[in-house]
Amino acid sequence: MATSLAAVSDISHDHIVLLLDTPDFENPPAWLSENFHIIEGGTHKGGSSRNKLIILSDGTLIELLNWISTPTEFHDWAPKPTGLIDFALTSPQSAHDTYSAITQRLESGSGDGGLGVRFKQPSAGGRQRRDGQHCRWFVTKPSYSDGPNVPKPTDTFFPTTRLDTPFFCHDETPRELRVPSSDKTLTTHPCGAKGILSVEVVVPESHVEHYVKLYSAVTGAEPKTQGGFRYKPSTSVSFLLSAPNPEAMKGLEGRVGIEIHAPRDAEDEAWLKERGVGIREVRIFVPAKSEDEVDERPLDSEGIGASLVLVTEPVGR
Template identity: 45%
Template sequence: MSPQTFHDHIVLLVSTADFLRPPAWITDNFTVIEGGNHSGGSSRNKLVVFKDGTLLELFNFYNPPTEFAHWKDKPEGLIDFAMTTLPPVTAEDVYERVTQGLKGSSLGVTYEPPKKGGRVRKDGKEVAWQTTRPISTQIVVSSSSSSSLFRTDLPFFCHDATPRQVRVPFDNEEITTHPCGAIGTAAVEVVVSQGQYDEYIKSYSVVLGSQPQKLGAATSAVDGVEFLVGSPVPVGIQRPRVWVHTPGSASDEEWVKERGASIRSFTVAVDGREGRGSVALGEDGVASTVRLEWG
């Protein structure tokens, strides 16, 4: 049976300087288009749109946050990711399914009811959506945020209220043609603590509506599984997935210590290369967390 949960977008928080002039590791590989200003008046975005109907969002606060406050204390880089469903599955259907499935979770997490959101494109068109976000069942106090109800250790859902092409213009070949040959989202990597690993696997199974598959021998040094999901527009990507694992290196350990369970990397499927393989777009910094994968 085809999956009902699909990759939607990945959120990359950027500084105002990098928003106004994206770094070369982005512009040398991707076609970047203007997104627009969000309705709350404090944030804006630019977009990298893929042929499979997914996108990478370059997100920036240009005023003190009045919206997306759960991202305001995040360091620059990959901070969150979204899944989606397609008609006839609705935001309300997802909310009901996920909240029922997460009852009794020891992570203390549920999802809020769908909320309306929107922005105005540079050409004046209004874009509308509904989001369903993970929230704590109690106030969480952490080093990264004095008190936060919203969470980024599980994906949120973004459901289109206007036609999907209005928010994600995947039908525009000029926009979806990229210098690196990118065609879509291949994988999102999430790293979680060893002590909470089993509960995260249960929770991701509920949220994604997919059963975990054990990793192969090549990656068996860590506890990890992958969840096969879908792409809104089929383009021949073999295994769109979400990979959840425990720390497998000192840098992973430091990541979890500083950021908690969170998105660790984003892999883009590319076309036009022979063989199989992957490469990061940089050796360090944010560029090292975005990879190209082919084959």
């Protein structure tokens, strides 16, 4: 059965997962501590991981994850090196309704682009906050099989396990328990960050078209192509999303989303070789203080911080 796609999906970003080693988790580096207000999260239900949180006023968050011991949960993250490892989406619908809709799109024609992607049934998760309150949610994660268009050899394109598709997170307890975005004392950051503008995903040039089909099915959004991606590897394909709190991103309608592109430079090539297909960069919106202020600034000149970029510009530019 054919399924229609929206110009702007009602699906939105939920959170970014940034894995830190223990020293950086316990004493965050300056590129984090000087730019953001970081709060304690808690220990996950399995007991082998903990987190700290950067809450953004658009209703999203950046999760700083750290292993306490040998992972007993989140096994797909266990082999990943420190840095950006994954990202989550959410929707106004329930976890099970979202699962059903995405499954229908993936199974419609070539909905997964021949990449062997389906989603597992939603599973319950949670953590205890430092104040003793319990957050509960459902996580809906992708599963992978050897589809005809999976980049080969897999150990070259997925050297630290395959995570080239975002997962979904839906709250069972009130969302404010997990993402307290209405608390301005938590969402006012030294750098002025308001929300996630876009997540960039790097894929092999030869497989852009397959990933366009996959991400259309996952997001339910029409692909917006800038130029002819079959001929120009620097060209990007975007999927427009909503925001959990649209008021915080007012004036940026049609800008929030996911961007897929082939490697554009030597740094992208190195990223693809070392970390594999998947999340490459997070662009974070900062409202400009004047109409002529426009800037893009990585949080750090190299390393993990270079993959998070502050985008400063007037609202509605």
